[in-house]
Amino acid sequence: MSETAAAPGTGNGMSRREELLAVATRLFAARGYHGTRMDDVADAVGLNKATVYHYYASKALILYDIYKGAADFTVDALHDDPSASARETIYHFTRRLLVGIASDIERAAVYFQEGPYITEWFTEEQVAYIREKETQVYEHVRDVIDRGIASGEFYDCDSHVLALGYIGMTLGSYRWLRPHGRRTAQEIAVEFSTALLRGLIRDEAVRETTPLGVDQAQSRADA
Numbered sequence: 449m450s451e452t453a454a455a456p457g458t459g460n461g462m463s464r465r466e467e468l469l470a471v472a473t474r475l476f477a478a479r480g481y482h483g484t485r486m487d488d489v490a491d492a493v494g495l496n497k498a499t500v501y502h503y504y505a506s507k508a509l510i511l512y513d514i515y516k517g518a519a520d521f522t523v524d525a526l527h528d529d530p531s532a533s534a535r536e537t538i539y540h541f542t543r544r545l546l547v548g549i550a551s552d553i554e555r556a557a558v559y560f561q562e563g564p565y566i567t568e569w570f571t572e573e574q575v576a577y578i579r580e581k582e583t584q585v586y587e588h589v590r591d592v593i594d595r596g597i598a599s600g601e602f603y604d605c606d607s608h609v610l611a612l613g614y615i616g617m618t619l620g621s622y623r624w625l626r627p628h629g630r631r632t633a634q635e636i637a638v639e640f641s642t643a644l645l646r647g648l649i650r651d652e653a654v655r656e657t658t659p660l661g662v663d664q665a666q667s668r669a670d671a
Contacts, residue, residue, distance in 0.1 A: 465503045468493055469517075472510045477554035481511055481562050481569070508569040511562065515570075518559045519581035521548055522619070526588040534596030535645050535654075536661030538614075541589065542644075543637040545618045549625060550633035556622035589614050593648075602648040614644070 462470065471493045475484045486507055490497045504510045525544035528537055549556045567575055590611035596602035617640065625633060642659050649655040 468495075468500060468503055469510060469513055472507075473514050473552075473554045473558055476511065476514070476562070477557040481507070481558070481565070511558070511566075511569055512574050514555055514558050515562075515566065515574075515578055518555050519578050523581050523584050523588070526585060528588060528592060533661045534592050534599065534601050535649060535659060537592045538596075538645060539637070539641040539660040539662065541592070542618055542641045543634060546621055546625065546633040546637045546640070549619070549622050550627045553622050553625065553627070556619070560620070560622065585615060586611055596648065600650060603650055605648065610648075617644075 468489065472484070472489045475488055475492060479488075484507070486497055486500055489507075489510070490500045493500070504513075522545070525548055526541050529540075532540070562569075566578065570578070590607045593602065593605070593607040593610055597604055597607065621636070625636070627633070631639075638660065645659040646655050649659055
């Protein structure tokens with residue numbers, strides 16, 4: 449687990465530790481974890497290396513904090529409201545994920561770029577934590593699809609395959625999603641969800657008129 453020592457504030461409202469994490473995230477996204485030295489982090493944030501080591505005893509602990517933040521965000525974004533329909537839940541999952549990724553593209557990039565190598569940098573406990581969160585993400589998505597099938601809201605389908613495809617479609621959006629691009633993350637979430645749900649919903653009238661389970665004009669305005 450990473451250190452939790454308190455840090456003095458900085459002029460941008462972030463703690464020194466938060467600032468170090470943000471700077472390191474940008475550097476790791478641009479140069480890769482292996483291509484970034486602690487000296488680089490210290491230079492970029494305007495501190496000497498000894499001060500950086502005061503907040504993070506190793507570069508691997510910085511990477512772990514990036515990973516843990518991304519994994520925790522993703523699980524939190526997929527909290528389910530049992531009173532909502534399966535189609536509403538899928539839409540809200542998509543909206544939260546894309547808006548969150550758009551707000552921190554570099555963190556998402558680091559997560560996926562360094563994914564094949566984390567067993568080299570993390571302890572067994574840290575790897576287990578990340579893998580457990582990834583399993584929870586898959587299970588949340590699969591269970592909502594299964595709920596839609598069981599209720600008759602969705603066509604029968606292979607929820608395992610569909611859940612994996614959904615995760616790739618949403619979490620992989622960091623490669624092309626741009627916070628100030630032609631379409632907002634919210635608008636893209638509506639497009640993604642509408643296309644996916646129209647392939648799942650049994651009821652033709654629902655499929656054509658309210659595939660998201662919410663008013664589409666309002667959904668485009670939601671944050």
